[in-house]
Every structure is written in structure tokens, then in C-alpha cells.
Amino acid sequence: MSKIPADLKYTRSHEWLKSMPDGSIEIGISDHAQEALGDLVFVELPEVGRSLAAGESCAVVESVKAASDIYAPVAATVIAINAQLAEAPELINQDPYGRGWMMRLKPTAQGDDSGLLSAHDYQVLAAEA
């Protein structure tokens, strides 16, 4: 039974978002996603400063059996990336919502949450998968 913290938002492609007090958002992949992928061996993150369109592929997580793209949930600029993932991709498996955070983005347009899922709705989606 995968963990789905209630205070986060989710996407259909299994990313989670946390809204930070300063207006930025932190993203990562869900517990369900890391379980499906298996032991992660490599994480490719974008450069800080890169600007992303909504839905643009911005990162890749790689296990022995799959390599999945991570998509920007909203149009944003990359303001920080989790440098620890270079040496320890397994942080995402161990703690996908905490130490396994992937990047922080600054949305470039006013928040458009319409495409995002609540924890409840994501739970339904993950159960069907």
C-alpha cells in the first residue's frame, strides 16, 4: 500500500508537488512510482536556471528495468536541484517525499492547479494502475 501524503498535490504521471511558503514548488516522484521502477540507479536533473514549459520533460529517473521521464507540472524556472541524488539515487526509493526531493521550481505564470490531482484522486489513479 503506497504512501500518499494528504498535503501534497499529484500529477497523472506520478509526480508530487509541494507548495513552499515563498511561492516556489518542490517536486519529486510518488511512492507508487518508485516502487514500480524498482531500485533507482541514476537520476538526470535539469540545470538550475533552465526554464520549462508545462508538461515539458525535465528529468529522467533510471532503474535497471526502466527509464522514466519527469514532466514539469506547470511552466516554471528551475531554482534548485537535489545534488545528493547524483551519488545516492536510492534516496528516492527510501524517502520519496523527503530526502528524495528532486527539484524546486518557480512557476512563471499564476498558479493553474486545474490539471493537478488531490491526494484522494491520486490514490484512485494509483489503485487502477
Added chain:
Amino acid sequence: MPFIPHTDEDEREMLAAIGAPSIEALFDEIPPALRVQSLDELPAGLSEFEVLRLMAARARADGRPLCFLGAGAYEHHIPAAVWSTITRGEFYSAYTPYQAEASQGTLQSIYEYQSMMASLTGMQVSNASLYDGATAVAEGCLMAVRANRHSKAARILLPRNLHPHYRAVTLTMALNQGLLFDTVPYARDGGHLSPDALTAHDTQDFTALVIQQPNFFGVIEDVDALTDWAHARQALVIAVVNPISLALLKPPGEWGAQGADIVVGEGQPLGCPLSSGGPYFGFMTTRMQHVRQMPGRIVGATVDVDGRPGFSLTLQAREQHIRRAKATSNICTNQGLLMMAGTLYLALMGAEGLERVAATSMARTEELVAALTALPGVRRMFARPTFHEAVLALDRPVAPVLAALAQRGIQGGLDLAEFYPELGPALLLCATETKNSADIEAYASALSEALRPARAA
């Protein structure tokens, strides 16, 4: 029935177990309109004896002339132990090592191959081989576009003295993915890439510069200056090299201040017979930072559940069977058996053997060029040092001269008229360690006869 072991009894028992009346019934899902009526255009089958007799007659008809052709395929002595070992059934009839525990022989051989090629080229990592040198250049260009974050252009500079077939294949394979190619001319006197030719691209956004060493003319390039020039412009350097030459020439990992970024080439000179153009193998090596952009299979060392060392395919997430539409390439093979030939060849020759093959080949080519340029109407085309190939300028069209040589059992080289008409009559030839003084004398004497009719005729 060749290769089909079933007896009538087997067939009966099997059909009974299936519950079908006949083998034909097993095809009953196929719409009758689609069924083949006859295969009469095909000949009747031959026994092994009959087919080998046919092949022997055809082989005899082709004969074995004395060969001074190079141009991307080179005749070297292949130790008998190479092919006797790799045609063992356990190598010959094995599949891709997807079940690693049942394929440690293949996997360890690939690891050893990767180690040898990385070291030979002065780079940090190698893949398990690609189809051939030409497609390796194409893959190198595609990889450079993926790997070079600074360039937005997807533009590759290709020198005109790159092997014409490598260029043709690169265009065929890469144009559909939106790459752009600019041609850099060579210097007429030296046959090399001079810095002057590059100034046109000084302020252009280009992704990579391809440098072939030695180039198609056999001429040795000033790779350091060329490499530094490209790097100063945030472009990558794709080195296309002859593996035998690397015994004597500085490897691409040491070109310029930072070394080349991607190295590719044709592995045929390492243990693969000429065999009319294939099968050969392409090689690719690179820096560790680009390893995830490199196409093809890669083997890594690891341990099993008991801590025993072993080998398995790794980084497969980049490959077609997992990444599908986003794979680095659609490539599904490495040239396994030929890569093994290369590995065995390198193991038997070692660094010193390779040096001797390279040095002897260079010396034989010098000897050949000296003997031929002693004849009137024959001179060196380019004034720069060469490896084991050279271009000669003749005082008359090359094709009839080659035909006359062929009549005397000599394949004299490649007429460059089709590819480089601007050179006038030009002949690209090569002598490796397989040629001795008597062979060279035979060529010189045959050429002398072939040139005897006066030029004006």
C-alpha cells in the same frame, strides 16, 4: 529433409497430443486466399556436397589477386587461432547475453574488449561495438547532438577528406533527425584539414567537428590544433580512427589540451577478413560523463548473490527494448562474433605486435610508393606524412591502368575520379605487412608495362 529430425512416428504422436488431424490443419486460421500456391520459382534443394561444389567453383572463378586496395578495408594477417577459437559452437551459436548467468563467456569477452578499446583510444569507456565504421560515425554525430548542451544547432562539420562512404551513410542515417552537415574542404597541397579552412566556421554555432585520422587519403592530420579549435568554440570532437594506427599515433584521448570527446572507427583491421565488405564491426569509445548518451550494449562487472564476481549487460534502460521511442538508438545488436575476433587479435598481438604491424605496413607503403614514383608519369599527390595509404597522381586516366593491372593479377588500388574529380587522375593505394618486396616488385613491373603506351595515345 535437411535439418528436420521428425520421423513419421514422431509426427503422428505430436498431432495426437495436439488433437489435430494434420500439420496443414495447424494453419487453418490463415485465410485460404493468402496461402501460397507454389514456390516453383525457387530451385530444388541441394545436398551439402552439391552446394559446396557449386560454391567452390564460384570461389575459384573469383580467384585471389594481389591486393593493394585499402580505402576502409585492410588486409592484415589474421592468426589462425582467432577464427578457430571464435567459431567454437559456444561462441558461434550463442545468442545475445540476456540470461547473464548462462552467458559469462560472452559477457567477460565483451568486458575485455571494452577495456582494450578504451585503452587503445585513450578514452574512459567503450560500448560492445556497433555495426561498422560508417554507421559508427553516424551514431557518433547523433550522440554529439544529445551530449552537447551548449550547442543549439545540431550542426556537424564534416571534412571532405572523410571516407566518402562514411559521409554518405551518416547523411542517410542522420538527416531524418534534423541534423545539419557542413563540409570543410581539405588543403590541395597536403590533403589535410588546414586551420584556414575552419575560419569560415569561427563564429558559427556548431555541435561537433569530425576528424578522421589518418584521413581517407592516408594523410596524417594535425589533430591537436583542430581539437583545440573546436573546443574553444564549445563544440565536441568526434575522432574517426584506424585502430592499427593507434599503436604508433597519439590516441584521440590525448588530442589537444582536453582530448577528443567521442571516438569511432572501423574495427575490421583487427582480426576480421576482408570478405567482400562484411561482416565487420564498428567501435565507439567516449568519456565517462557521456556514457549514458552512448548507443549500443555495455557490459559491467558486478557480483552475484554469493559475492562471486561476474558480468552483465548494464545501462540497458537507454536501449530499445526498454526505452522504446526514446532510446538512444534502435540498435539491437553488437557485431558479437567480429568483436570477439578483434578481442582475440588484440590479445594475440598485444601492444608490441600491433606496433610492428603498423610500422611494417607504413614501411611497405613507403617502399611501394618509392618503387612506383620511380616510374615516369607517377608522383605523390600530397606532400605530407601518411600512415599506410597514399594517393598517387598519374599522367593519364586511372581506370584503364587499373584494368591493365587486373589483367596481370594485381588489384592496384582505388580510382578516386568518382569521389574527388578535382584531383585529376588519382589512385589511392595501400600496402600492409602482408606484402613483401617481391609483391611490390610485381606491382612496379606490371605498372611499368601498363604505362608503356605513350600518354598521348
Added chain:
Amino acid sequence: MSLALREKLIFEYSRPGRGARGQWPEAASRPVPDTLPEGLRRRRRPLLPEVSELDAVRHYTRLSQLNFSIDTHFYPLGSCTMKYNPRACNAAALMPEFLGRHPLAPVAQGQGFLACLYELQEMLKAVTGMRGVALSPLAGAHGEFAGVAMIRAYHRARDDLARDEIIVPQAAHGTNPATATMCGCVAREVAVGADGDADLAALRAAVGPKTAGIMLTNPSTLGVFERRIEEVARIVHQAGGLLYYDGANLNAILGKVRPGDMGFDVIHMNLHKTFSTPHGGGGPGAGAVGVSARLLPFLPLPIVAREAEAYRWLGERDLPQSIGRLTSFGGNAGVLLRAYVYMRMLGRDGMRRVAEYATLNANYLSARLQQVGFEAAYPQRRASHEFILTLKRAEQDYGVTAMDVAKRLLDLGFHAPTTYFPMLISECLLIEPTETESKQTLDAFVSAMAQILREAREDPEQLHGAPHTLPVRRLDDVRAARELNLVYREPAT
């Protein structure tokens, strides 16, 4: 197969100054020729072995003994057609005149060789129902690239530039969508119906003015014949797209059905599968392509032609609309010669029997495995030359996976079937016996599989921990990918 102790790396046999000296040319008076510019000389020797010839032969011979191969084991890898590689093919290809011929040798000195290639082109046309064949693609995936490139070239030549979508069934081999991308197209997946045939409604919805073509294999990767192939062809052609045939499963229909008759416009053949050239541990292959009349102008170069009684190569002047060259020379000539000899030995009757006995073997194996308790993915369908078992139930009941079964088969002396492909069927094994295996071998395989099922019920740990008897046990793939060790480094002294 001998159970060797661990075989060291070749580098670990090295001793300074040792070498296979009998193989080296005489040392030159000047080891480094004077003409080599100082600044371009190699300074440090590469790390290559310094071993005797015996060391090298013994080392690689011992490595070979760690492998499973067709010559040593039943190898029922679905989609790979692991049939016996006749040694006559090798003997012919290694005849010295063929072996020593330079690719750029004049055609006058290659008529024997070119005759073989020409006749191979003609035989492949006859057996596939296509109008033209090119032999230069170096592997199946390379042939796929050529095929899709030809489709694109065809549409471009007609100024139909909008067509950049290639339709691919969900169950397709990974090379298909990867090839679409390599050709600058977009891969568009369509669903497959529950009975294994294409979902025609989904297909109708997917085709349109952007459709360049569809890539199919028939029988499909699900091991069953696409019964409505003629309707599929009609739908795609009507929408203006072309049909591409992935020849991976040609062994199932060789001599019984021809892709050209099914409506395919372009096909690739895997000579290393259907025509029995050796797999070599991962290559070389050869992916000859065949085309219908409308794609003839686009064939890749070079092609062998016969004029009067002489053979020659066709080049750019002869085929100005060709998609171009795919390789330096004419293709994997040595592989082509082996395929030629194989086809000559089979002849017209032998060709037909390939599909007959491959299909008999597959249906027999499927029936017997179901009898001992395995679940087929499409039990209501005829097997083609291969079939799928699913271990979904075993996984639920005993916690035993397809991977476990595969690894345990290795202990019992069989190479595992293909696992986890096609991805559509969970916990699947794709099994292709081929026509060269005897009933006795198949029965032994069934016994081994029955034993594995018993072990799943009574002693699943045997399976989870398999293989137990091979030179290595299950390898740590995660470590291989996380702690990359891709080249040998000499230990620091």
C-alpha cells in the same frame, strides 16, 4: 558443459615481455618510422594483454565453456528463431577466395560472389512475394530503419509532407518505436484485442492524413496469426499509409504465406533468424529489405543487378531516389553467403517444411505444457511458430515469477525462453522451439517445466534462488548500474 572455476581476465595472465611472437612481423630497424611527426607519436603503450598464444587460446576456450549455445543447449527464445546453424554455410563462406576478396575489387573479379548475392535477392523475392530486395542493411533494426526511411521518402516524393506518424501495436518489439524516432517520425501505439488480433476500431481511429504507415509483424509478437490482416491493410492503405512488415516471425509462415500477398509494401527479413546465419553471441546479423513496386525507386544501395550474363552493382546513378547507403560497402557479405547456402540446401520443398515443422513443434509444446499445468495466454488460438505462457497464477498462488522459472531452467540444462516480452502479458514466457528440434528434446523440456511447477508448489525457494549450478548465481544488476565498472584497471602496485 564443464563447470569451470572462475576464469580470470585475460589481463591477469599478462607478464611483461611475453607475447605470441610467432604472429608478429619482424621488428623493423626503426620501430617508429621517421616520417611520423614527433608531436603525433604515441607515448604510452595501450593496456593490451602480454600473453602467449596458448594463454590466449586456453583463456577464450575456457570462456566459451561458460556459455549456453544452440550447439550445446535447447534454446527456445521466442522471437529469436534459434535453429541449428548448418556448418556447410560456414564452410562455404570461409572459402579463401570469398574470405580474402576486397569489397572494392572490380566486379570482373567477383562474378562468383555476385552470382550468389543476386540469386539470394531473387530467392528472397520469391519467398516473400516482394518485387525488389536489397541486402545491405546490417541487422534487423538497420533493415527497419531502411524500411521506415523508404516510407518517408515515398511520401515526400509525392509532396505529402504531413505524414510523420508511424502506427505501432502495443505489443510491438522495442525496435519499432525506436526506429520511428530515428526516422524523425512519431510512434503512435494502438491497442490489441483480447483475442490477440489488432483492434480494428482503434486502428480506424488512429489512421488519418498524418499516417505515414503501420509497422506490424505477422504472426504477431503474441504468437498468433493476425487473421484480419487484409482488412488492416485496406484500412491503412485507404488512409494513404503504407504497411511495413517486421520479419522477425517469418519462420512461422515461410513458404506458406507471403508478406507481399498480405498487402505489405516493405519488409525486413532477419537472415540471422529465419535463414539460420549464426547469432555469434550478439551479431553479426543481416536485415535484408524487400519492397513492393511503388517503393522500388527508394531501395538502399548497393543492389546487385544482372545484365546479359554479367553481374554488377547498382549505384547512385542507377537509383537516384534511393534513400542512400547504409554501410561502407555491400553489407554483411559473409552473412549473406551463409544465408544463400542455407536457402540452396533447403530448396523449394525445404523452405515450406520450415514453417510446417516450426508450427508443429510450437503447437505440440504448447499442448503438452498446458497438459502439465501451465497457462497459455491465448489457449483458444493456434500457436504459430511460438506461443506465450503466463505465470500470473503461479505468481499469485506461490509467489513464483517468470524470472524464477527462467533461472531454474538454466539449472536443468535448458536456456530460458524469452521473458517479459511482449510487455502486454504479465509474467510471460515467449517460447519458440524452431523446426530443428526433435520431439525427444521437447519432451525433456516439458519434464523440466513440470518439475519446476512442482517445485513452485513444494519448494519455491529453489526457484527464487536459481540458478544454483552455473558458474555464477543471480547477478546484482542494480550494483552493475550504480557502481559502473566498465573497463579493467590495473591494480595499483
